[in-house]
Amino acid sequence: MSSHQQGKKQRSRADWILLFVGLVVGSAFGFWLTPTILYAEKAQPLQFNHKLHLEQVSDGCQSCHFLREDGSFNGIPSIQSCQECHEADSPMGEGANEAAFLKYVEANQPIPWLVYARQPDCVFFSHAAHTANAGFECAQCHGDHGETTKLRPYEYNRITGYSRDIWGKGPIGLSGPPHRMKMDDCAKCHSENGVNRACFVCHK
């Protein structure tokens, strides 16, 4: 028997259990505890039923979220868009949410929505290039947001303050839309499709 084999120890059952427990604790720390500590939640100022509104409007998502003539994107609709259908003195719904909403309508004040897809200030994103030019559907990046009946809580990184949607919910980017929107993700798609990858294409 060589000295190499002499040094080899039989693994006991306790060793395997320890390994298993370690893996579970480690995974729990990485997949559950860290994101829980890192991200804080904020509720939207109001609840909003996208599904209900999508049934009422004629032009799909573009009815409220549209490209302006100058090429910029009307992401969050103005209160004037709401006022086209809603009047302060004639509520269409019931409850505290509707009452809170009508206060904004009456005061002609914008609703301070929290934007899930808000990018850092140094990023330039062109909806015109991705929809009008590349022909993307809204859902390709934003998922089934238009089919939801409730707004999910807005999660943001406690350190950076950026929305969690930028980082993505799936730990390795395997989950469905909304897809993570980090620089690597932009660069990957740009190089795959032969789009210009110069810095200023996406930065300002």
Added chain:
Amino acid sequence: MVIDLDKCTGCGACSVACMSENNVGVLHDETDKIRSITWLRVYQIDNGKSFPDTEVAFIPRPCMHCQGGKAGTPGQAFFQEDPLLDSEAHPPCVSVCPATATDYDEETGIVSQIPTRCIGCRYCVAACPYHARYFNWYDVPWPKGTPRALSPFVSPRMRGVVEKCTFCYQRYQRARNKALVDGSEVGEMDYQTACTEACPSGAITFGQLQNPEHKVHKLISSEHTFRLLEKLHTDPKVYYMSKREWVRKMADNYVTRHKKLAQAAAGGGH
């Protein structure tokens, strides 16, 4: 970009427009010119003669957006092409950046600067022969309430990073967006820099140098056109015009000095 130095009065409107457009702040002590930031700086030169023969010219100096040495010019170009790179361009600042915080866009020919990626080593500041790059020694002390008046199309910078003229790239981004929605092309007048629009004497002309329909294309073929420090083969995209010979000579005074040194070396022989 073509700048007619015979039309330039040195008023500085271009500098002011540039600072306003690009969120360049005012520091505590703006007399400290080594540490203050001016993306487009106006230099004054004179012909060195005494009155009444004195003549003065002003040179507005944005970033030159150099293309750098190209393939086929080894030995001639100061900044040679790196055979390992795909890109043909080789601007002095881009080649020294260790963080890839600046690059050369082959499509537009514009040299970018991404302050959020910059690590503040200042190699590019040292490499730029035109002093067009500026380091943020301080955070800008924005007076209360003024950040609300900043342009949302340009991201403000922080202390510790380098910034420079971008040829108002945000204006190109907006013009391109509009063109995409219209289904048209970005026209000459759709994309003009802030300094071009601000110049009261119309000394600055902006457009695509390679597009025969643009005004700048015709202007650069004039015999009065020159560039700064052409000896270095940085291939800048900013051209200057002057009918005065002494101005044209001074713009490349490195050549004269170089020639003098060469002559001294050849004649001295001991």
